[in-house]
Amino acid sequence: MTALPRRSAPHPFVRKVESVALFTLTEDERAALCALPMQVAQFDAYRDIVREGDRPARCFAVLDGFVSTYKTTLSGKRQIAAFHVPGDVPDIQSLHLKLLDNSISSIGPCRVGFVQHDAMRALFQAHPRIGDVFWRISLIDAALVRQWILNTGRREAYPRMAHLFCEVMTRLDVVGLAPERTCSLPMTQHELADALGITPVHVNRTLGDLTEAGLITLRSRRLTVHDWDRLTAIAEFDPTYLHLGCRDSE
Amino acid sequence: MTALPRRSAPHPFVRKVESVALFTLTEDERAALCALPMQVAQFDAYRDIVREGDRPARCFAVLDGFVSTYKTTLSGKRQIAAFHVPGDVPDIQSLHLKLLDNSISSIGPCRVGFVQHDAMRALFQAHPRIGDVFWRISLIDAALVRQWILNTGRREAYPRMAHLFCEVMTRLDVVGLAPERTCSLPMTQHELADALGITPVHVNRTLGDLTEAGLITLRSRRLTVHDWDRLTAIAEFDPTYLHLGCRDSE
DNA sequence: CGAGCAATTGACCGGCGTCAATGGGCGTGG
């Protein structure tokens, strides 16, 4: 990890909060969010950003790249429970759970912004509605994990992988990172395996099947979906669980 | 579901909040919790209490019995994402996510207590620390689901079932419902299957294996663990993720 | 150009699913 000088770019929390809130931010609230001091850091690929057992005094937002939440068994098997895309705050839970129960690592190289818990807590005290939005954010994260369980527990490898691609593509599309159903997917097949709960070898076979079927292409870390309708049908993908912004339907 | 007259028993939220909070409640806070109006209802076994897609205006606490949070695929396969024991508030998320993304049903017959969202929100406004505790409760629930994913994704049926039993026994012990490593387990093998992501037939075989190994007995809806050390070893069970109350370690 | 990791492929195997039949416990009705 390399510390970089603090930047004055538009604060990523503003965008995230605005996309999740069910109300419009006041100028005051927006200003308070922008005033959050954030320390930007860069990570190489496949580095732990925080580890299970840590007691962090800050949480972080993903600025660029991808990050994964994972746990491991004592015997070393690894299971990824969630991917996080730019704008997400993967360890928001650390605000209220001192002891981290999962690790979070970079997938490709990535940039993240750290914010001290104290600063967040002060913000929530001054602006309770913002605190509620972050609570909501953490609940949406939990909803994704529940869907992930349904996926690993009750779908075979083929539709399971299809579902993962549907989710990633949809979430990236929301933040403008999936034009033309194409997006960056910097993870190796080994990491896909850890996300899907299968072996890397079988990832390769399943990936081949999806490709042969003309559904997707995954080459040099880029994923393209050729037939979105068929892919979502195979995956039985219903994006409701993502709790995307259509405010009246939320 | 049958509506019962309101009871004046000690409010279950008090106990739950006290067990999860990292501080001691003031008299004021305790009184406010006790003043929460709650409507008690009784459910038969295997009834949905709330359904995916609902927009509830209240949430509920489990008073007696067990309930399960589950989702289903379009093709009808079912996956249980969590069990809830007396004292839990399984749909706390509905406070901030209008649209429920999972169903919750009773396992055995059970009693639950409904509390209007408005009442909860008023409480949180008057006592922000209590709001924080409920946030913490929802984060702990999320931690359990992440562990559940590791379990279904990266363990075979035998240790997976062992792990589930370890978790249930530990959580019931916390609320005094597992004396002598024995507890009620009112679910059928079919529901165990839906929790573990395997088939009922294989549940039966695995259950037989655990029994033959002298680890457990499961008869007439009662689970007994005969060799806790060996069971936890097989399950690689580490209760840290449950975020139990040892306050200094949290 | 060589080192090292990621991807690919084939052969084989085993855990778990599927199908189907049997047995057992319990509540209901005769």
Next chain:
DNA sequence: CCACGCCCATTGACGCCGGTCAATTGCTCG
């Protein structure tokens, strides 16, 4: 009090999805 029906549990045979092992190829970067 017994008979019936229903659901749950149990058991066996068989097949397949996905795991394991291992060899080869390809890519990336120093």
